[in-house]
Amino acid sequence: AQSVSQHNHHVILSEAASLELGCNYSYGGTVNLFWYVQYPGQHLQLLLKYFSGDPLVKGIKGFEAEFIKSKFSFNLRKPSVQWSDTAEYFCAVQPGGYNKLIFGAGTRLAVHP
Amino acid sequence: GAVVSQHPSRVICKSGTSVKIECRSLDFQATTMFWYRQFPKKSLMLMATSNEGSKATYEQGVEKDKFLINHASLTLSTLTVTSAHPEDSSFYICSARDSLTAYEQYFGPGTRLTVT
Numbered sequence: 001a002q003s004v005s006q007h008n009h010h011v012i013l014s015e016a017a018s019l020e021l022g023c024n025y026s027y028g029g030t031v032n033l034f035w036y037v038q039y040p041g042q043h044l045q046l047l048l049k050y051f052s053g054d055p056l057v058k059g060i061k062g063f064e065a066e067f068i069k070s071k072f073s074f075n076l077r078k079p080s081v082q083w084s085d086t087a088e089y090f091c092a093v094q095p096g097g098y099n100k101l102i103f104g105a106g107t108r109l110a111v112h113p
Numbered sequence: 114g115a116v117v118s119q120h121p122s123r124v125i126c127k128s129g130t131s132v133k134i135e136c137r138s139l140d141f142q143a144t145t146m147f148w149y150r151q152f153p154k155k156s157l158m159l160m161a162t163s164n165e166g167s168k169a170t171y172e173q174g175v176e177k178d179k180f181l182i183n184h185a186s187l188t189l190s191t192l193t194v195t196s197a198h199p200e201d202s203s204f205y206i207c208s209a210r211d212s213l214t215a216y217e218q219y220f221g222p223g224t225r226l227t228v229t
Binding site for chain 2: 049106
């Protein structure tokens with residue numbers, strides 16, 4: 001069955017620390033990949049997406065993610081986090097040819113000033 | 114960016130009653146909308162895919178007679194939880210796929226349903 005794994009359920013960082021959140025998926029075919037963020041009390045927002053081309057994609061608010069096909073991974077990174085990055089982050093995979101998104105369990109990030 | 118609204122944002126109902134949740138795409142047309150359920154501290158679970166003018170496609174394990182979905186126009190889909198029970202209490206989120214961009218989904222703010 002198709003699945004998405006986010007290895008870190010809860011991450012606590014200090015401001016200016018670097019961030020990397022892991023995401024692995026199980027699907028052998030073509031995929032579209034997404035990272036969504038949910039700030040406290042708000043709805044899901046798209047951070048970045050990968051459809052094809054350069055495997056290093058840049059999103060909003062200084063986030064980037066790298067698609068490594070051989071590792072079935074799409075890790076999210078940010079060189080220096082801010083307190084305002086405190087939120088829950090979801091990785092999602094869209095298997096090729098399908099409409100639906102398959103979400104990972106999410107990673108709750110807390111950034112302390 | 115594209116905006117998706119949901120109404121109501123919160124609803125409390127008695128066991129055995131039915132509740133309707135609306136999902137609207139405000140500034141774009143959505144031939145496809147999706148309904149998710151989010152359990153506390155867990156991820157979003159896709160319940161069904163709603164296609165304008167046709168029957169919804171339900172995910173395995175989701176009762177179609179309990180969760181009625183109607184997508185009567187390009188900007189509105191409704192989810193009706195029939196004969197609600199306390200175990201149906203959850204956070205229901207819809208998303209809408211812009212007919213023009215094809216892949217990107219825009220999410221609504223969610224509806225918190227509490228069944229007493």
